[in-house]
Amino acid sequence: MANEKKKPALYLAEYDTPNAIARAAMRVRDAGYQKWDCHTPYAMHGMDEAMGLKPTRIGVISFIFGMLGVGTAVLMMQYTNAWTFNLLDIGWGYPLVVGGKPPGAFPSMVPIMFELGVLLCGFATLFGLLGIIKLPRHNHPIFESDRFEAASGDKFFISIEADDQKFDLERTKALLESTNPTYLELVEEEVQ
DSSP: OTTOOEEEEEEEEEESSHHHHHHHHHHHHHHTOOSEEEEOSSOOTTHHHHHTOOOOSHHHHHHHHHHHHHHHHHHHHIIIIIOOSOSTTSOOOOOOOBTTBOTTOHHHHHHHHHHHHHHHHHHHHHHHHHHHTTOOOOOOGGGGOSGGGGGGTTOEEEEEETTSTTOOHHHHHHHHHHTOOSEEEEEEEEOO
16 A cells, blocks of 8 residues: 555563563553553563552452352252242243152252353353453554564563553653663554
8 A cells, every 4th residue: 555654553662581571560550551561471470560450350250150050050950840830931840859859959959050150150251351351352563563472482571552541652662761671662553
């Protein structure tokens, strides 16, 4: 295309050591940026605190849906096996004797409660995680940088997105330069 226009997408700062990126992350956090991230080749202990991240909500989502699965299993089995009334005119319960136990006995329910609890917990964890981290995202401007491939090898990166309210080309560059990166790059994306 003859009229390709580009706009700034993010600043990408490269660091050589885990301590350097941790110190830089604290400086970016203290500067008040919201749309930024650290990219490391392995999980780093203490990086969540350095970035000022809140605890994840995945555990709460998983617990709620796991308990919903257990409760649904109990209600379903009680309705179909122990209760003898017609709910919403969809049919009568069908009491069964399982292993010599009376209808509605708790031990006969445990396997189904476990399975339905695990099933709903698993689905909630997967879809909750995808929603929280905003996936799937098929492309991100950070992949326009050739140096970013080293993030899966031995380099550490901080990216500050241009969509951040505090992003300013000069001030953001000055902040990142003050953290002593080994390389600093402005990544641009095409305007469509």
